[in-house]
Amino acid sequence: MFRRREPIPFAFVAEADRFRSNVTPPPRRRASAGQIAGRWLFGLSIVAGLAGSLVIGTPALEQDHLSTPTRQSQASDGH
Numbered sequence: 001m002f003r004r005r006e007p008i009p010f011a012f013v014a015e016a017d018r019f020r021s022n023v024t025p026p027p028r029r030r031a032s033a034g035q036i037a038g039r040w041l042f043g044l045s046i047v048a049g050l051a052g053s054l055v056i057g058t059p060a061l062e063q064d065h066l067s068t069p070t071r072q073s074q075a076s077d078g079h
Contacts, residue, residue: 031039
């Protein structure tokens with residue numbers, strides 16, 4: 001990115017992306033056992049729902065040859 005030749009009023013704002021702080025953020029809090037169990041239960045229910053919809057929806061996508069109407073010719077009756 002090129003630098004402007006004219007001075008900017010707030011130069012420290014323009015150079016803020018290069019600023020590094022020496023203050024470390026506080027450490028992240030660890031998740032409790034209940035939160036971890038809840039996340040696992042939520043993920044498991046999502047996977048079970050997808051698997052269940054696949055099991056229930058698969059027969060609907062199959063083509064049944066028995067349910068298709070078959071035309072019988074009248075000449076094969078012999079009458």
